[in-house]
Amino acid sequence: MGRLFWKILLVFVVTMLVTSFGVGFVVHIHAQQRLAQMTELAAGPRAERNLAAAGTALRYGGAAGFATLAGQWPARRPLPVLAVDATGADVLGRSVPPLALERARALSSAGDDDAVRPVQAPDGRHYLLFAPADVLPHRPRGAHRRPGPDPFYLRLAITVLAGLLFSGSLAWYLTRPLRHLRRATSRLAEGALQTRVMPALGPRRDEIGDLGRDFDYMAERLQALVGAQKRLLNDVSHELRSPLARLQVAVGLARQQPEKLACALERIEREGTRLDDLVGHLLTLSRLEAGVMQGLEEYLAVGELLEDIVDDARFEAAASDRDVRLRTAGEWVLKGRAELLSRAFENVIRNAVRHTAPGTVVEVSLELEASGTQLIVEVCDRGPGVPEAELATLFEPFVRSAHREAGGGYGLGLAITRRAVNAHGGRVTAANRTGGGLCVTLRLPLAAS
Numbered sequence: 001m002g003r004l005f006w007k008i009l010l011v012f013v014v015t016m017l018v019t020s021f022g023v024g025f026v027v028h029i030h031a032q033q034r035l036a037q038m039t040e041l042a043a044g045p046r047a048e049r050n051l052a053a054a055g056t057a058l059r060y061g062g063a064a065g066f067a068t069l070a071g072q073w074p075a076r077r078p079l080p081v082l083a084v085d086a087t088g089a090d091v092l093g094r095s096v097p098p099l100a101l102e103r104a105r106a107l108s109s110a111g112d113d114d115a116v117r118p119v120q121a122p123d124g125r126h127y128l129l130f131a132p133a134d135v136l137p138h139r140p141r142g143a144h145r146r147p148g149p150d151p152f153y154l155r156l157a158i159t160v161l162a163g164l165l166f167s168g169s170l171a172w173y174l175t176r177p178l179r180h181l182r183r184a185t186s187r188l189a190e191g192a193l194q195t196r197v198m199p200a201l202g203p204r205r206d207e208i209g210d211l212g213r214d215f216d217y218m219a220e221r222l223q224a225l226v227g228a229q230k231r232l233l234n235d236v237s238h239e240l241r242s243p244l245a246r247l248q249v250a251v252g253l254a255r256q257q258p259e260k261l262a263c264a265l266e267r268i269e270r271e272g273t274r275l276d277d278l279v280g281h282l283l284t285l286s287r288l289e290a291g292v293m294q295g296l297e298e299y300l301a302v303g304e305l306l307e308d309i310v311d312d313a314r315f316e317a318a319a320s321d322r323d324v325r326l327r328t329a330g331e332w333v334l335k336g337r338a339e340l341l342s343r344a345f346e347n348v349i350r351n352a353v354r355h356t357a358p359g360t361v362v363e364v365s366l367e368l369e370a371s372g373t374q375l376i377v378e379v380c381d382r383g384p385g386v387p388e389a390e391l392a393t394l395f396e397p398f399v400r401s402a403h404r405e406a407g408g409g410y411g412l413g414l415a416i417t418r419r420a421v422n423a424h425g426g427r428v429t430a431a432n433r434t435g436g437g438l439c440v441t442l443r444l445p446l447a448a449s
């Protein structure tokens, strides 16, 4: 058992004891007060009968006889007669109301024997018998009690045991999930990222349940992130291999056939540029993933930014009999990093220009969403589109469509776009267009501006 278990147990036991003693003390004080308020003595035929019976028992049976008589009275309504000796103590050790005793003594010395009765026990001791009027004395303790263990101690033992049992189970209930969590944390730290705690914790709805669910969410995210990093590393190594292999071939070719040196050098240069490009893309991606977008400082006019990119893209597109058109419904200013946003727009627009069929137009539009909280940039082309099954993974690094044309890029453009848009608090989605083609939609919240 851990330390927390004992701490909780101790706190509960101490609380229970303090409460019990506190309540006992208050009840005792209250009883004393009631006792002090008792002044009247019971009179009448019933009191007289009780006094006569008690007197006879005490006179002939002594303290033991009196106790036997008291034992015959029902526990709920004990014998209401006190037998007080010269020192003011009851023969059965019950509490004696001081004012009532004073009154009984006064009546006795005045010779009144209605409500008081002096009795001499066989051992020669003198007692004064009387019955307080309003409240019955407590059930006597002592010689008259029934055989068996003292009910007070029995009750105390049962209470303490029940309290211990309750505190123990509560402490166990509270510490058990924590032990689970601790074990799971160690396992996670050792690299077992598939570790989850909720199956062991059960369907709890309390704070510990919330902690368990948060732990599972954290483990799930960690597993996904580490998995993604591993995949990325694999993909990067794989991507680097092909240009490196081609470089080696080109070098080999130059060695074996010096007359093809120029051709080989050109190849080497091309592969070098390609490698440089790839590493540049990867650096951008990793910078974005590392969250270098902390300070969103620049205010930028989104319409102007798009116009510049569309102008460049149109110039390139015209060479292959394609066109790009921009439609803006106004001008809005956004707070962000112009370099990243323009890279995001450029990646999407270049993709559209590359994929759209010759003789068609790529439509770029900028508008404010109906709620007025975010800008919507849409880039639609008339190309082959993307198979529905691939739409969900299109923005992952190194994902290239199955029917892409040869000599395409690395599949990093859209991954960079998504991270750049996310870094601005936005979202990017892609959908196939009716009539053919792909529409990529970038949503950028204005709230950050």
Ligand SMILES: Nc1ncnc2c1ncn2[C@@H]1O[C@H](COP(=O)(O)OP(=O)(O)OP(=O)(O)O)[C@@H](O)[C@H]1O
Binding pocket: 281, 347, 351, 352, 355, 356, 381, 383, 384, 385, 386, 394, 399, 400, 401, 402, 403, 404, 408, 409, 410, 411, 412, 413, 414, 415, 437, 438
């Ligand atoms: N407008 C589009 N129409 C059809 N397919 C598209 C379109 N845009 C992207 N794709 C598909 O999505 C894939 C991923 O695009 P992404 O921009 O990430 O990579 P890429 O263009 O191949 O390479 P680069 O890293 O140079 O951008 C592309 O390979 C292509 O198959």
Ligand SMILES: [Mg+2]
Binding pocket: 347, 350, 351, 409, 412, 413, 414
């Ligand atoms: Mg691209």
